[in-house]
Amino acid sequence: MSPPVDLYVEPNVISLTQARAFVFERILTDDPATRTLFLLGTIPNSKTGEQETAIVKLEKAAFDTHAEGEREAVQGLMGRIGKLESLGGNDIYYWAKAWMKEDRPADIKISVIQPATEVHISKHSKQAVHLIRETPELYQSIVLPYIQSIPASRTQWVRNILSGVSEADSVIYTSPSPLGFTVVPDLKWDKSTLSTLYLSIIAHDASILSLRSLRGDLHLPLLIEMRNKTEEVVRELYPSIEKGQLRFFVHYQPSYYHFHVHVVHVSYQGSLGMSVGQAHLLDDLIDLLQLNPSALSLLPLTYALGENHALWKPLSSAIAAASSL
Structure with a gap:
């Protein structure tokens, strides 16, 4: 009888250096509802340094309003906006794209109701x-x-x-x-x-x-x-x-x-x-x-x-x- 096959594979660990060396090829999927992107490209192997095909999922983190200090962070969020681009407005409603830093894609879509009623x-x-x-x-x-x-x-x-x-x-x-x-x-x-x-x-x-x-x-x-x-x-x-x-x-x-x-x-x-x-x-x-x-x-x-x-x-x-x- 053949000896049992060792199925254990050492898990991947991606360093910051490897992540920054990702070579983008194309977007596989983007889902605005879940704020996720699936990207196809290559990442260098941690041992050989050779570029290997990789799929990377990027997902925007949710606001954790229960975390310590998060309330203060949310309170200051609007004050950290670096750039705003209007998408339109009508009556008491207004919406725009916003950047926390101007040198990257828009981070947030902002919708404003002003003045807001109890309803x-x-x-x-x-x-x-x-x-x-x-x-x-x-x-x-x-x-x-x-x-x-x-x-x-x-x-x-x-x-x-x-x-x-x-x-x-x-x-x-x-x-x-x-x-x-x-x-x-x-x-x-x-x-x-x-x-x-x-x-x-x-x-x-x-x-x-x-x-x-x-x-x-x-x-x-x-x-x-x-x-x-x-x-x-x-x-x-x-x-x-x-x-x-x-x-x-x-x-x-x-x-x-x-x-x-x-x-x-x-x-x-x-x-x-x-x-x-x-x-x-x-x-x-x-x-x-x-x-x-x-x-x-x-x-x-x-x-x-x-x-x-x-x-x-x-x-x-x-x-x-x-x-x-």
Whole structure:
């Protein structure tokens, strides 16, 4: 019988000298959601000095706000910005790229809400999340009255886009009435990296509050035109994007109640907004409305809702009361 094979391999140890001697060949993968890069290149062997093929994963570290001294470091973070480049602004919202040191790629993307209200603070605070099963009855009795109570000022930035007051130079396409909609870059996109392309299609008709408002006899032509025309325009602007490389989806609950469709490159992964229960493929909505023009007003919808959301208490109380009967 053959003697057992020694499978032990001495682990690699990469020195600072070797790391700095990395010869870059190409990017294998970049994932903006997880802040990671996979690079292909060569690193010198620690024993022979010969360059060997290597894959290097670079990942930005998370902010450890519980570490000793980290609070002080975070407090001084904005003061250490060396360079700022605006990406745009609208109403109370502003976003930019920032460099901690000017001689390297941008370190941070900054989004600012100013002045921020208690609603903004609540929305962006850490909170427990629960799944809600919203029936058509709950929508009519609780959700719709809530939507109708929201001040118009909360969507002023949307009206600014549609009227051309803000972001006019960023508009990718505006369709004529009656199938009116405007396509603009989402603030999540840096407007240059196609693998992270993120656009918003905003309907001109303010009476369409969310996907619950959609009716096949009224809105199917609009949805189909949004789908087809946007893909056509984007592929004309960016020829490297092939047919089938754009993902169209709608949020419920949405972040604002003026109907809009999200468009991302199919390779864009990891966004919480693409989670099951919040993201609904536009193609699926079109199919449902073709089967039944009232389908989206009749279906129960399940989604995650944070405890800080204004809908959490009334919905959870109503559901608990119904289950106790």
